[in-house]
Amino acid sequence: MKNQKYRQWCNRKALLAGVLAVSMAVTPMTTAFAGTGTQTAIALQDAKETSDEVVLADFDFNEAGDDGSFSGGNAIATVGGGSIELVDHDGGKAAKFVASDKDWMQVRAADGSSLLKGHDEVTISYDILPEMSNSHWVFYAAENGNSLNWNDNGNKERYLGVLVKNGTTEIERYNNTGSRPANPTIKMAASQWQHVDIVYTKDATVAYLNGVRVSKVASSYSLTDILGDNGIFWIGKAAWGGGEYSSMQLDNLKIVAGTRLYDNDRVTAAASELETALGDMDHIIGNLNLLRTSSDGLSITWTSDNVNIVKEDGTVTIPTDGNKEVTLTATMKDGEKIVGEKTYKVTVLDQNAMLKELADQLTLPYSTERGSEVYGNITLPETIGAAEVTWSTEQSDIVDVASHEVEGYDAMPAGAVTRPEKDTDVTLTATITWKGLSTTKDFTFTVKAAPKQIEDAEYTDYFFAYFAGEGYSDGEQIYFASSQDGMNWDDLNNNHPILTSTLGEKGVRDPFIIRSPEGDKFYLIATDLKINGGNGWDAAQNSGSQSLMIWESTDLVNWSDERMVEVSAAIGAGCTWAPEATYDEKTGEYVIYWASRTPSVDTKQRLYYVKTRDFYTFTEPKLYIEKDQSSIDTTMIEHNGTYYRFTKNEGDSTNSLGAKTKTIFLEKSDSVLGNFTQIASDSLNSNQYVEGPTIFKLNQDDTDGIDKWCLLVDDFGGGGYYPLVTTDLESGVFTKPESGTYKMPSRARHGTPIRVTSEEYQKIMAAYSSPETVTTTTIMGQEPQLPETVTVNGAEKAVTWNLEGVSFAGNPYSYVTVTGSVEGSIVAATAQVQLIPENVEYMIDSNNIGSQTWENVKAVSDKLLNTEAADQAKTEENSWGYTSVVGDSGDMKGYSEVSSTNPYAGGWWARGSKNITYQVTLPAGEHQIMLGCTGWWSMGREMDVYYSVNGGAESKLCDFDAVKSSETYAEGTIELPEEAVVTLTVKKAAGDDPILSWISISDLTKAPDPTPDPDPTPDPNPTPDPDPTPDPNPTPDPDPTPDPEPTHADGLANSPEADGSWYYYLDGKVAEGVTTVAQNAYGWFYINHGKVDFSYTGLAQNAYGWWKIVGGVVDFNCNGLEANEYGWWKVTGGQVDFTYTGLEANEYGWWMVINGKIDFNYNGLQANEYGWWKVTNGKVDFTYNGVARNEYGWWYVAGGKIDFGYTGLVKILGVMCPVVNGKVMI
Secondary structure: OOOOOHHHHHHOHHHHHHHHHHHOOOOOOOOOOOOOOHHHOOOOOOOOOOOOOEEEEEEOOOOOOOOOOEEEEOEEEEEEEOOOEEEEEOOEEEEEEOHHHOOEEEEEEOOOOOOOOOOOOEEEEEEEEEOOOOEEEEEEEEOOOOOEOOOHHHOOEEEEEEEEEOOEEEEEEEEEOOOOOOOOEEEOOOOOOEEEEEEEOOOEEEEEEOOEEEEEEEOOOOHHHHHOOOOEEEEOOOOEOOOOOOOEEEEEEEEEEOOHHHHHHHHHHHHHHHHHHHOOOOOEOOOOOOOOEOOOOOEEEEEEOOOOOEOOOOOEOOOOOOOEEEEEEEEEEEOOEEEEEEEEEEEEOOHHHHHHHHHHHOOOOOOOOOOOOEOOOOOOOOEEOOEEEEEEOOOOOOEEOOOEOOOOOOOEOOOEEOOOOOOEEEEEEEEEEEOOEEEEEEEEEEEOOOOOOOOHHHEEEEEEEEOOOOOOOOOOOEEEEEEOOOOEEEEOHHHOOOEOOOOOOOOEEEEEEEEOOOOOOEEEEEEEOOOOOOOHHHHHHHOOOOEEEEEEEOOOOOEOOOEEEEOOHHHOOOOOEEEEEEEEOOOOEEEEEEEEEOOOOOOOEEEEEEEEOOOOOEOOOEEEEOOOOOEEEEEEEEEOOEEEEEEEEOOOOOOOOOOOOOOEEEEEEOOOOOOOEEEOOHHHHHOOOEEEEEEEEOOHHHOOOOOOEEEEEEEOOOOEEEEEEEOOHHHOOOEOOOOOOOEOOOOOOOEEEEEEEHHHHHHHHHHHOOOOOEEEEEEOOOOOOOOOEEEEOOEEEEEEEEOOOOOOOOOOOOEEEEEEEEOOOOOOEEEEEEEEOOOEEEEEEOOOOOOHHHHHHHHHOOOOOOOOOOOOEOOOOOOEEEOOOEOOOOOEEEEOOOOOOOOOOOEEEEOOOOOEEEEEEEOOEEEEEEEEEEEHHHOOEOEEEEEEEOOOOOEEEEEOOEOEOOEEEEEEEEEEOOOEEEEEEEEEOOOOOOEEOEEEEEEOOOOOOOOOOOOOOOOOOOOOOOOOOOOOOOOOOOOOOOOOOOOOOOEEOOOOOOOOOOEEEEOOEEOOOOOEEEEEOOEEEEEEOOEEOOOOOEEEEEOOEEEEEEOOEEOOOOOEEEEEOOEEEEEEOOEEOOOOOEEEEEOOEEEEEEOOEEOOOOOEEEEEOOEEEEEEOOEEOOOOOEEEEEOOEEEEEEOOEEOOOOOEEEEEOOEEEEEEOOEEOO
16 A cells, blocks of 8 residues: 555644654644634534535556556546556556657546536646656546637637646646636646645635645636536647647546535634634633625634523624623625534633723833833723723822813823932832722832933933945844934944834834933834835835834933834734834823825825824824825924924925925924924925935034024935024024034935933943944964953953864964954944964065064064065175066066065066066975965965975975966975975966065974983992991081072973973972973973873863863864763863854764763754754764754754755654655645
8 A cells, every 4th residue: 555645734734743742742733723722612613514525537557457547446448558667666556658649548437428417516636757858748538539629710728637737737727718817827846756635616616735724716617617528538639739748647636516625624724713713712801803705705603502601793792791602603605605614712811800800901001120111101991891890099299190171282191201300119009990890910120210401502412323325134123323423423333223123014214213201211113014035116105004113211321122002003004114213291191103004095195194102002002294285204393382294205206385296384383283384495395305304403613603404305316415504493494514514324225313410421432432443463273361351432341252163274364253242332342353373483474575474473473584674686785676677677576565464465566477486585394385375356266385495406385276267275294304485486386477465484393292211220239338437526508598588480390300301380389289280391291290191191180171181192183072080071172162052073983072072961953064964862863764853943864964855754653744855744
């Protein structure tokens, strides 16, 4: 028997989820029928079947009859031409069709009648391995087998068929003249078995690939009209032209009368929609939303087993005698045909439980926790659900819980706050009342102490929030800039975004900042929109976001998490653009206004507004500005009780106020929501094709105390923001300053400048200014010594450098960038570390006299021989230099040196097949010679380097090939028995003349390792002295001479003692209590109880880490895995690397290393540069074949490695599951 196929997987998906959850301990899968858990009390059942499907044909192609035909279901398939070969497939056989052999089959009912006769709804399913080129037919059905000619003499095309053409399956259903109607299509994968289901309903054709619906196209063509009573059904050919025979392998062809697959699919989707609409079914406290139509067109009727509690229209009656459980039944129909039925159990809470639930739902966004304190007026809800809410407090001097009428204006809502002299906790009591029943709930929060009022003269500087535009991948985020005069701006954070959106469209535009009336709280609101990589401007206006993005701060440095608040859904907005806010002193609320198009009404842009106290709770939207032309981008400023409002005419024509298209018009009013009248402005009307107006007052110290305002407008044609200045808002006269007197941020688009105090400015600059870049050097392969502080805005700040994962083993003289976190700053510190070879004797920076690299080497290498210059010509008076002649008629020319810090940037270029030659004088010993270059002119070139000693014969040192536009180097070593003059020559190895950027020569001569003395020869047995003759009375010695100071410096000695041992000293004595790894002039050695232990091989520790010791000496060339009594460890450059996490190999296999140590308990999937691997008990299991899971899902593993090239089936616990590009689709 064959394994189960995709069609069986689709039917058993829910079973598989349960089996996996129990047997494989994974997160239970949620199907479209899954409820929200036992708490929801939803009873689900399979789609109700009103009639059994009739199997018309079912061929598995495992075995042919004696005449070559196949039987299955209630049908016979006979070979119409060619010979059908049976090939192995999935434990059985499949039918192979070859177009060149004209293989095809004809299918009829077992009684000889037409297969599809009398059936208007049919499902055809099959597995296929298609040919990806040319056109060929999987099946073809028509009223007869007559040849077809498209639209021949006006005759109708009348057939069903599946045509595979260049990898696309087109499902054709025709009964038409003239142009063809649309058809469902399926994009097939190459060289893979795939499962296809095609459902023909009375009004549509639906296509599935591997169990997933991929296309649905409406069709009114009846199958019985197309096929008649004597229709044919062919496999592998059609009646077009020569037949258009098929090359494919086909298996498991099944044809049934009915649409159960499609019905079940629709029921699944509808059930999910019904659950969403019902909401929390365990806590019903109000009327239910009982959907009547699914998005897929099913009609839905409802019944209730207790209409006294829940009526069939969703009306709920709250019980008085305990909670009531009600069963609702949804019957889903397609026309008159019942396709599914689902039941849901809901619990309706009684009065007391309902009140408790309402109390639980009543919340305020304020508390005593940091970040949730109250800085201004608050919102106090008046209702929750169907209940009324009233408020009381014993601290009404701080929070006024009563609303107040304002004559001729909106009322001031309850919740006005008077901030006290010190931080104070306030408790409010909410009384929730419903039909005479009530309950209470207390809320306690901290009201912050009233700040000192900021005087106008205290504003000294400016802060600007803006976005950079859709032309950059990160341009639709929030950027900041600063200024000290309001006209000349500096980018902050290295011109990188500071606030980034992770919600909604994940892009934000048009940020607006408002300072609270108290002065110590800031709110930033922005448009939720991302054009870069999005759906374009049409979608942005007609189906865009209905929400605002909000951040808050108390210092413009530390910002809250982003939150997304829906404000414009009630008006059916297609967009919510350029929100701004103005504080309305009359009601103690912020009025937020923005532009929206309402596609259901027309295409005009209008301005709408909502009101808020806290930027959490908002009123319903209302119309704010409507002109005869579209209007967007409103900004407003108050002065002496008058509100001046600037708006862009977005229409294509001059509007009723006389504002030209794409200009700014000005209006004024005595209140935010009052009647506005126009202020005519020729100057604004003359600045056309601008948008994003934003206005702010200039500080007194920038205007000599004169009132002056700056209106920024954005020339969206590419000019960007520029200022317009006025000293009289009432006049409407604005003047553009002279060019060169202002400088905008680098990429500023629509945003908001605000005024800040000197203290606020200093904090902003400390947080967002770029630290001065650190430049330093290190020996290649060694971590650099980096400073503990960096300079930020003139002050020294502590820095923590991030060295994790940073390699210092790059090209010689290249730079490695290290970043660090700076105290009090969000901007990372940067260190540029140049990699210097060890023991440099020559650093010749060709044609770069002002070389910083040479200066760097001179500062760190005490062996440098060319201390007088970075490059020079060789003469009789000096010991090194180039011997090639420089000039157009000489051997080489200088290539423009564009960087004194990067030695790869310039150098020499040989001409006319000449060479580049240098001579250097080197002492006896071994020397490493390195040469570097860049593939200038975007081209590579092949070169060789030769050397000779004292004018002798040349020998090849190394290949030296330039790589296109890349920095490369080559190296070789030479050994000199005595001091000599070495000539180095760079030659072309192919067609292009050689180039050279630098030469570096290092001393590789090693000091000898300390050799232990041989074992001492014991003295012969001593001859005893004769008995001593007593001396006469001794003469007393003079005063004793004090002992000399200790002769041994602390640390490891540089020579052995008389016994041949090398000792480690402290305070002049052998430190027998010391076991460590220590250094002397010859290297690093393992010290065991104060003595070098040349017999030790293993791992040992000192203050700098753990090291690989071989014969008592640190082996800095050791890279791999090494063991000690504590486990197996990753060693890099001789040192245990506790920062390493990943896979590492040794002679026993590949192992999972975590924080430098093999984790023998690790089981899962792990990646390296070669792929993703199955790790079992810490070791890559190359014998593993099956499925494995990580945080991204379940994956198909073959030979221990995820096979991303595999698409097909895999059996899990007896169930065949689809795999797409290596991922198991469950």
